[in-house]
Amino acid sequence: GAVVSQHPSRVICKSGTSVKIECRSLDFQATTMFWYRQFPKQSLMLMATSNEGSKATYEQGVEKDKFLINHASLTLSTLTVTSAHPEDSSFYICSASSGVHTEAFFGQGTRLTVV
Amino acid sequence: AQSVSQHNHHVILSEAASLELGCNYSYGGTVNLFWYVQYPGQHLQLLLKYFSGDPLVKGIKGFEAEFIKSKFSFNLRKPSVQWSDTAEYFCAVVTGFQKLVFGTGTRLLVSP
Numbered sequence: 001g002a003v004v005s006q007h008p009s010r011v012i013c014k015s016g017t018s019v020k021i022e023c024r025s026l027d028f029q030a031t032t033m034f035w036y037r038q039f040p041k042q043s044l045m046l047m048a049t050s051n052e053g054s055k056a057t058y059e060q061g062v063e064k065d066k067f068l069i070n071h072a073s074l075t076l077s078t079l080t081v082t083s084a085h086p087e088d089s090s091f092y093i094c095s096a097s098s099g100v101h102t103e104a105f106f107g108q109g110t111r112l113t114v115v
Numbered sequence: 116a117q118s119v120s121q122h123n124h125h126v127i128l129s130e131a132a133s134l135e136l137g138c139n140y141s142y143g144g145t146v147n148l149f150w151y152v153q154y155p156g157q158h159l160q161l162l163l164k165y166f167s168g169d170p171l172v173k174g175i176k177g178f179e180a181e182f183i184k185s186k187f188s189f190n191l192r193k194p195s196v197q198w199s200d201t202a203e204y205f206c207a208v209v210t211g212f213q214k215l216v217f218g219t220g221t222r223l224l225v226s227p
Contacts, residue, residue: 106159
């Protein structure tokens with residue numbers, strides 16, 4: 001299957017700082033990328049959907065000013081957690097798809113710890 | 116809103132036992148259904164998917180799932196599990212908006 005690379009895999013940051021997470025599709029053009037958050041022992045919760053060249057669509061309850069998503073090219077989307085707080089500590093996963101009714105491929109996830 | 120229910124949160128089986136993991140979804144329209152697996156320390160991987168056609172879908176590693184529209188179900192089955200099937204299994208549904216909605220996952224432990 002296609003490869004989606006997410007970086008970094010782990011990051012620890014101080015409260016109040018910002019953290020950027022990258023999601024790259026290595027061997028296909030991802031017209032749509034999805035960002036999920038996974039709490040311990042819970043399922044993946046969709047945070048936002050981004051289409052290349054347009055603004056991301058956020059799910060209800062997700063603060064768009066806190067979780068900035070940029071999808072500037074067909075192979076790269078970034079999630080920036082701004083002014084991070086300890087409650088933002090979580091596992092963030094991206095996935096990428098090349099179109100409707102096609103499989104979405106997942107990155108390996110990023111473990112964010114805010115201290 | 117769409118939702119996916121996985122009734123078994125933890126399942127423990129011995130090798131060679133048969134497996135069935137339940138998945139029910141709530142959405143009245145056309146759905147595409149998926150089962151993903153996450154082996155320890157690895158990415159989520161697609162096991163199988165249903166878009167249309169034969170409701171009995173065969174996936175990788177001997178897994179299959181049956182879509183029963185009247186029951187809003189998409190249960191995952193394997194006739195004989197192996198130790199290497201130890202993983203977490205997620206059922207997911209995507210609606211016309213391309214968004215995947217996941218179930219809470221089922222942790223399967225297969226003892227040798």
